[in-house]
Amino acid sequence: MRAKLRLMVLCVAAWSCLPHVPAHAIDVHPTAEQIQTALDRGKEAAQKRDSPDTFYIRFGTTDDRHPGGFLITKLGGLSVMATHMALRGLQTSEADILQVLDGLSMTVSAVIFGNVPNFADDSYMVLDQGGTTIKPVTVRSDGVAVRSAAWPESPQFKAKVVASFNYEDFDPKVNTTITVFPANGGEVKFHVDFSKIH
Template sequence: MQSRAHRRQGMVVVSSLLGVLALVGPEAASAIDVKLSVDDAQKALEAGRIPMDKANSPEDVKKVLQQASLATRVGSDPEKDPCGASAILRTKRFRLEAFGRQEAAESKKQKKEIRMPDEFIKKVVDMPNMEVEVQLCGDDEYFAEGAQVAFQQGNKNIKSIDVSPAEKGRKNDGQGPAFRSRFTARFAYDSFDPNGKTKVIVFFPDGKTSEFDADFSKVR
């Protein structure tokens, strides 16, 4: 049985790990994995851990995170089109590899090996829904308030099971509309084709829409 100290340490690590989930993603890509084995999960953790282990400077860490953040993004590339609509797909591998990167960071910080507790790995593997963080620009601070998002695959329209309130728009310093915002929706894994070519459609309360293409076969 784990000691109280070990359990407390595990909870501290988990708290830190949860804080970075929205920032990082996986490095490999070949279709969204709906079902992962324990071995697959461990490999995903390792895939996230190794590049962070090798990062020896703040600049190295920045490069690792930048590379990871692009792997599950669909739509516009923020480096080329900062105000183009896009989304980050928080798949199971996304989360596990993010945990792996944080394991490496915490291990360096505490100067000892830190690993995610098995029960939290299982929780990720068993997740029934995929989170989708939509990012886009508009003309005022509240342009994304009340926005909804759906997938279109062929003749099938897939609605999200819930949507978080959009963030208040932040000033956009680059070209394009004046404000940037984002919101998160959840889609049940069993509601869409994880290998399908998909159109992501954002619906605004005033009847306007914004859409972009996503090839799920290139995302994990």
């Protein structure tokens, strides 16, 4: 595993002579150049004192009253990790990098709203790609929601639903609908074009 990482890092120098072509879509098998760029972006963010969550791919809304969320890709995960480590004055280790690169699933986190404290308990999430439903490997949700910014008005509560999807189960280059099904009924949909993620 270490030899694999060293080889990728050594290839960065060779690839740096080639013209840069920006990557679009979710990179399941990033190149050495993409890996180094992600790590460098994380270090730069730490120098600027930017939050590691700037590397999350956001969808929906970002306010405190409407549904939204984010997903974390492998390259985004590397940048997040590099930022965390640099903010602590540490270097990202080869083992840490390999753990992210060897990850088999992508994490998707959504914030949804309801009017009772346990509305999100046992919620579920799926991806839909052109009529094909992709089920998650794992799903967890807040058993007890917290008060929303609208409290005491509706919606009174907000909760997180987090799911992991195997990379081999979905197409990382197409329009995708993320659907969250709260346990008490209904659904919340988010449309994300995976091909435009970079």
